[in-house]
Amino acid sequence: MSTSTDGQIAAAEEQKVPKRQTPFSQAFREFIPQGWEPYDSTPPAPLASIPSATAHRDALAGAFPGERLVIPAGTLVRRNNDCDHPFRPHTTFVYYSGLGTDREPNAVLVIDTTPDAPVRDVLYFKPRAPRTDREFYADPTYGEMWVGKRESLEEMSAMTGLVCRDISELDAALAAPGPLRVIRDADPAVTARVDAARADAADPGKGLGAGEAGSKGSAADDEQLDVVSSDARFCKDAWEVEQLRDACRKSKVGFEAMIADLPTAVEKGRGERWMEGIFGLHARHLGNNVGYGSICAAGDHANTLHWVRNDGDLHPGELILIDAGIEVDSLYTADITRTFPINGTFSPAQRKVYQAVYEAQEAAAAVATVGHDHKEIHQAAIRVICEYLAEWGILPVSVDEAVSPEGGQFRRWMVHGTSHHLGLDVHDCSQARREDYSGPLRAGMVVSNEPGIYFKSTDLLVPEEFRGIGVRIEDDILITDGPCQWLSEDCPRQIDEVEAWMREIWAR
Template sequence: MSEQQPKKTDHRTRPTSEAFKSFIAGGWAPRPSELPARADVATYAAQRRAAVSQAFAGERVVVPAGGLKVRSNDTDYVFRPHSAFSYLTGLGADREPDSVLVLEPVEGGGHEAVLYFRPRAGRDTEEFYADARYGELWVGVRPSLEEIEAELAITARHLDELPEAVKKDLGLLTVRVVRDADPDVTATIDQAREQSQERDVEADRQLDDELGVFLSEMRLTKDEWEIEQMRLACAATADGFEAMVRSFPDAVAKGRGERWVEGQFGLVARHSGNGVGYDSIVAAGDHACTLHWIRNTGDVRDGDLLLIDAGVEVDSLYTADVTRTLPVNGRFSEVQRKVYEAVLEAQEAGIAAVKPGNKFKDVHEATIRVIAAKLVEWGLLPVDVEATLGDEGGHHRRWMVHGTSHHLGIDVHDCAQARREQYLEAELKPGMVLTVEPGLYFKADDELVPPELRGIGVRIEDDVLVTEDGCENLSSALPRTPDDVERWMAQLLP
């Protein structure tokens, strides 16, 4: 027997009289009659859908946005549509939960793109005033079918029509769905498949997986619109880093300074775009040696290094991902500078490897060779550089266990379903955006390093666009050399 969920009591009071319903339905100004202008992204989204149409000719392709997710009891997280849905529609921050894009094959070839979504309800409906999840008085006005069609240049239909549309002719037609986007939509399609004697359910699920891979690999190379979004994200992120540096004195004085600094960035991110692209890492002292330190509960002290890994996600959902390691008082100590310069040299080698024709993995190999050489130079490795870089070595990875790069875009770790041969083993091409982020991390309790190195963690990360003849550092507005960092901070600190 399945476990029953406890019944929730609804404590909201709702007016129910006919007099109230009549009163609230009237007295409103007319809706604007002018339709919205076509969004700039609409042309690019149509081109992306055309590529999907060509790849899956004669098949129905279902790409849900996903639904609202409960944060606590009856409160939801801010909605973020599934990345594949956003990529193919152009809808970004907090846009249209429960929506589903369907590419419906048409006679003669190609597909009609149809967006099924929940348009705004009339003011004479109970939803208008009583539905805390979707009602206009609770969460704001949603667009009409006509407005979505004008904005996105796409056919729009009511969400209520979706179940029949995705199940239609299932015995004769192959249907693919992005399985992880919306469990309810996936369950509807799976149930219809199971009821159809003409379908091999397991084979169909394999086709779904192939769709996910294809949509992920599509995003490996960015179009012009995406690159501009990445530029905006990097520019906003630079503003956020400046705000954080200005807050360092308060962070030292107030205690729990990591949280204070994190808050300054979050304010800029929320004001400049949708918010942060991922949980910010603000790691003082030894906390910098915990790679994904997102608790941000520590104090910030004069003399510390502060490792900050943060990125603004703009309204289109494209995000930056930048790391700087900064001296809290604006000046590197001798040993801090030594580690920082080693990491910077590794990063420079990695950035130099970002060019068409090189492979993605070449970037890591370039950076890690510098890291290994520095560790040998400092007497920390029991073997030489070639031995540690060999298959039977790897000793250097004790102090840089992570990789150097990942693709970046609408997800901070973009294109995650791409096959290895299309990612790690693939050649770099113009339009790709990737991070270059080497580091060195000497934990406070590491007895294999000299005492003066213990508790120092340094990472430097930039967002790099592959160009026709090399690369462009999209996050270059933030200084990287130790001298430039000190000059920059001197202008920001009191």
């Protein structure tokens, strides 16, 4: 006779529940589907992103006629044990599907331009299961009891304007004749399925007709898809620009909240973490999340470019450099840096360094327009910085030598570039061709403008009054045929304006 424990073990193995979970009894399985209200039959409102995403798909389809383009959303990433990181869909999937926030793990968008395709654009995903299905109560990835009510095929179609099918139908789509390309880094399992479909097509034993072997593409073809889809994001349409403006507006709210809480952060200790938490609260409340790990670097920490540990104290008389941006629900993100005097007033030495950075930013903005190359933004900024370094007796060579390709000595005090593309990713279009990334600026591009000067406290080549001072000013700008537009212009930049901004917030 088996014991109750033996019976539970057998039931657990049959039901494939985790070791720490009690298996479901037959009585429970019969009881759980009963007594629920019917699902609301009102279709969800269409996403505002539909016109933009449709235009993006049209352009991509035109670039690859007669092919099938596979764009996965990506998978949940394990944080530890059975806990996952919050899901963020792959950027390419967002751009072409129009889905944002945390939609949709394990989904795949297929753009099919082959001659016999009954429909071009199809979203494959796991739709909501009926309450009679074990998935409803037992599946921690898809179950309604675990993650909330999911969309049906019809509801997802109403939201996205796409034809939607069950993810179980994806393999049949991949096996159909015609070349395949996939965004390889989005979902390893989907990439493996694409590669398997290619292998089948190339296998003479599969009975394919003459000329079909090897016709379904290669990893090199996938790389081209990655490049083209990344290039496509350079120029933003009007809807995308408004998303970025909105991200900047909301980020200003987060910056003001941090300023308001500076005295508390000083008092409580570990104030960098306090600043990070305040901004993160507003990012989650006003948008989807932070667009990247916030840098809240006080004192000498400001001279570590990617200081995301954020575990230091705040001291009156020092500066705090805060690099942070809110990612709105569409997943477009701001990227703003402000450097504040913790006590509200810049010291004379801090003013000198800050003013140099401000003037470098102004010089960069002057060439951020159609008719110039992207790389000229950096060149204009570093020349101003080198002129100040020379004036202060720090630069060991002439300004011309320092800014030349053979020089670069200034990089001891400004290691990073001045500008990068911005959009769905904080460093957007990263797979684009180098010549396109640094080449001619085009109307609709959105880029950062972020010069800085970083004088480490241990740098003996720097005058003592400057040691430990790190300043960066960063704004998001839209390239036009005329002067650039400052999307983050609501956040004050000039020294006197910054001090007045802080006083006004503290007086509220």
